[in-house]
Amino acid sequence: MIISVEEALKQGVENIAGAQPRPDFVFSSRIDSGSKKNIWFSSVLEDLINKNLSIQNYSEKYIQSLSFIFVVFPDADNGVDWKERKSYTRARKILKLEIKLPDYQRFCDATKQEAMKIMAEQTLRGTEKFLSKVKDFDYPKFYTDLKELLEKEGIL
Amino acid sequence: MNTSVSIKTPQFRFNIKHILLIVAFVVSAFVITNYVAIKQAAENTPDLSIEDIESLAEEIYTTGGLGGILDDLPIEDSLIKKMQTEIERILSKTIDHQGCEVYYLRAKQNKNYPVLRYGNVLVGFVNLKIDEVWKVGMTKNGFEGRYPNEIYLNNKKLDIFLDDNDLFYEKIYTGTSKQCLITEKLLIYTYPLWCGHPYLIKPPGCKIFR
Numbered sequence: 001m002i003i004s005v006e007e008a009l010k011q012g013v014e015n016i017a018g019a020q021p022r023p024d025f026v027f028s029s030r031i032d033s034g035s036k037k038n039i040w041f042s043s044v045l046e047d048l049i050n051k052n053l054s055i056q057n058y059s060e061k062y063i064q065s066l067s068f069i070f071v072v073f074p075d076a077d078n079g080v081d082w083k084e085r086k087s088y089t090r091a092r093k094i095l096k097l098e099i100k101l102p103d104y105q106r107f108c109d110a111t112k113q114e115a116m117k118i119m120a121e122q123t124l125r126g127t128e129k130f131l132s133k134v135k136d137f138d139y140p141k142f143y144t145d146l147k148e149l150l151e152k153e154g155i156l
Numbered sequence: 157m158n159t160s161v162s163i164k165t166p167q168f169r170f171n172i173k174h175i176l177l178i179v180a181f182v183v184s185a186f187v188i189t190n191y192v193a194i195k196q197a198a199e200n201t202p203d204l205s206i207e208d209i210e211s212l213a214e215e216i217y218t219t220g221g222l223g224g225i226l227d228d229l230p231i232e233d234s235l236i237k238k239m240q241t242e243i244e245r246i247l248s249k250t251i252d253h254q255g256c257e258v259y260y261l262r263a264k265q266n267k268n269y270p271v272l273r274y275g276n277v278l279v280g281f282v283n284l285k286i287d288e289v290w291k292v293g294m295t296k297n298g299f300e301g302r303y304p305n306e307i308y309l310n311n312k313k314l315d316i317f318l319d320d321n322d323l324f325y326e327k328i329y330t331g332t333s334k335q336c337l338i339t340e341k342l343l344i345y346t347y348p349l350w351c352g353h354p355y356l357i358k359p360p361g362c363k364i365f366r
Contacts, residue, residue: 001282001355002271002279002280002281002282002355002356003268003280003281003282003283004280004281005278005280005281005314007280007281008268008280008281011268015267015268016267016268016281016314016316017263017265017267017268017269017270017284017316017318017322017323018270018309018316018317018318018319018321018322019314019315019316019317022321023321026320026321028264028320028321028323028324029324029325030299030324030325030326030327031324031325031326031327032326032327032328033206033326033327033328036326039324065321067320067321069320073327082298082299087306089305089306092317094319096306096320
């Protein structure tokens with residue numbers, strides 16, 4: 001049922017989508033229906049990284065939240081053209097990286113462990129591609145910490 | 157010899173226990189009635205899949221007309237008429253771009269999501285579960301053209317900011333602009349039939365029926 005704005009506020013802003021500060025690291029996606037089954041496991045990566053890493057250790061003031069957005073479409077997709085890119089929202093200090101997962105079918109058919117590995121590898125690749133030259137970001141430290149964490153957890 | 161027998165019955169006194177009993181009865185009756193009504197509504201609601209909608213849209217697109225195809229949809233007559241008029245307007249268009257797509261914005265978290273109305277008015281909130289659809293949309297300019305700032309909602313009054321942290325984009329259909337507009341229209345109008353929230357007349361993130 002629809003609840004009023006007052007009722008929603010009474011239930012607490014923590015229960016309202018978009019009303020809470022963003023986590024340091026966000027994993028999201030732009031997908032088609034075929035890849036949805038495995039993309040859910042990106043939330044495991046999101047939880048893991050947020051529990052173990054802090055954005056403040058890598059950026060002093062310009063980045064408060066870093067988003068990894070997996071783009072997963074078949075190579076022969078006839079829809080809109082998707083490209084890898086990075087974008088920065090100055091007002092909210094959010095840096096977003098759109099990372100295209102290669103080999104669509106392999107990802108769709110992967111087991112949980114394989115899918116997590118693909119996403120972890122592509123996160124590292126995207127990090128290298130987009131973050132290595134970003135000012136106010138300690139890329140070498142972040143890359144090392146992230147890789148070590150993923151290896152320690154047996155994902156890589 | 158007169159004998160009289162008197163029986164003394166304790167005087168009935170209405171106390172707090174009786175009040176609680178009545179309240180409990182009224183609450184139980186309310187809950188049961190609601191449960192039965194919702195169950196009945198859920199049972200009567202036909203299962204409509206994206207494939208059903210796609211084949212309906214395909215039929216409309218290829219035949220170039222409605223021909224009563226939508227008449228049996230279990231939604232209000234006024235809405236069916238409105239939808240028919242809008243689809244006829246789409247069909248009468250001469251331009252039909254290639255490379256368009258219909259998409260869902262799906263909830264990424266179990267939370268209260270805004271319900272919007274024309275003019276970006278916030279009507280209230282609805283509790284969505286992870287993966288439930290907040291918005292149905294169509295784009296011919298790609299994601300970047302549709303959401304250049306990658307922001308799905310920015311309500312400054314309540315400081316609500318929906319972006320990739322709250323929703324994810326799922327492409328569900330690729331086709332020409334006419335095909336996509338028809339599919340989008342059907343999905344929006346039939347939302348109460350497939351979304352799991354029969355009391356909503358359209359997706360909460362859609363301000364209007366298009």
